[in-house]
Amino acid sequence: MTEARFESEISGEEFLIFLQDELAKRCRQNRRYSLRAFARSLGIDHSRLSKILRGKRPVSQELIMEVAARLDMSIEKLYGFISKTRQRNDPDYLLVSKDAHELLEDPVNYRLLESMKLKSFNTDPNWLSKHLKVSKPVIYSTIERLQRIGLLKIHEDGTWTDLSKGFASDIVSEAETSVVRRRAQKQLLEEAKNAIDEFDLDERDQSSIMMATSQSKLLEAKAKIKRFRRELCSFLEGVENKDAVFQLTISLYPTVQVQNLINPGILGVRNEN
Numbered sequence: 188m189t190e191a192r193f194e195s196e197i198s199g200e201e202f203l204i205f206l207q208d209e210l211a212k213r214c215r216q217n218r219r220y221s222l223r224a225f226a227r228s229l230g231i232d233h234s235r236l237s238k239i240l241r242g243k244r245p246v247s248q249e250l251i252m253e254v255a256a257r258l259d260m261s262i263e264k265l266y267g268f269i270s271k272t273r274q275r276n277d278p279d280y281l282l283v284s285k286d287a288h289e290l291l292e293d294p295v296n297y298r299l300l301e302s303m304k305l306k307s308f309n310t311d312p313n314w315l316s317k318h319l320k321v322s323k324p325v326i327y328s329t330i331e332r333l334q335r336i337g338l339l340k341i342h343e344d345g346t347w348t349d350l351s352k353g354f355a356s357d358i359v360s361e362a363e364t365s366v367v368r369r370r371a372q373k374q375l376l377e378e379a380k381n382a383i384d385e386f387d388l389d390e391r392d393q394s395s396i397m398m399a400t401s402q403s404k405l406l407e408a409k410a411k412i413k414r415f416r417r418e419l420c421s422f423l424e425g426v427e428n429k430d431a432v433f434q435l436t437i438s439l440y441p442t443v444q445v446q447n448l449i450n451p452g453i454l455g456v457r458n459e460n
Contacts (some may be wrong), residue, residue, distance in 0.1 A: 202246050206239065207327070212429045222240075222322070222324045228258075229254050240327055241331075242331070290404065294375060295325060296329055296450070300333070300349050302318065310345065372436075375436045402441075
């Protein structure tokens with residue numbers, strides 16, 4: 188049997204990111220999924236895994252191979268997965284790129300940053316888990332990811348600083364961003380649907396309107412929606428004592444689309460003939 192030879196060993200930090208992302212993925216698929224369940228699947232004591240995920244305990248190569256076996260993943264396949272986050276001349280670049288994918292895909296990242304603006308904000312994981320409505324393992328991985336990307340700084344005295352102002356998603360390719368954003372938009376629309384049952388009408392606003400128009404007006408309409416979003420955001424954020432985080436989700440899409448645009452009657456314009 189020939190032992191596989193790699194350019195370098197899998198670092199503990201890289202494997203930690205792999206574990207955090209795997210746990211976050213499982214929690215997104217099942218909101219009731221717990222750290223204990225993840226620990227059982229890996230054959231690790233849950234308290235030990237908790238320390239590993241928070242960077243409080245080192246990761247050995249032996250543990251990496253044990254976990255790979257429990258996940259029914261060969262060490263070669265695991266190395267191949269992690270090597271995708273490396274780049275020859277800049278080993279951190281693709282790692283940040285992958286984190287940016289996660290940031291765009293999961294609204295909880297933005298939700299945590301926005302929550303920092305609340306007067307009652309508390310950095311305690313239990314408070315964050317309760318108010319962001321996700322498990323503590325997801326909170327831990329979210330905090331780690333925001334720090335890696337450089338959007339969150341935790342100081343020695345325990346205070347947090349939001350560094351997200353001016354953050355842009357163009358560190359990932361346009362095509363990749365499109366795929367990730369579609370997943371994020373679907374998740375936000377699902378949350379909007381759930382809000383109908385979760386909140387009373389005086390706590391939310393959900394309405395719709397349908398109109399016939401010309402597709403030639405779409406670009407101008409999208410520009411108007413963009414201005415509206417920014418104006419409403421400025422209006423709502425222009426208060427000193429913030430006590431809630433709201434999500435605005437707007438959808439404009441065709442319900443009837445006809446390729447032949449010659450007939451003006453198709454577009455809601457009365458045809459006198």
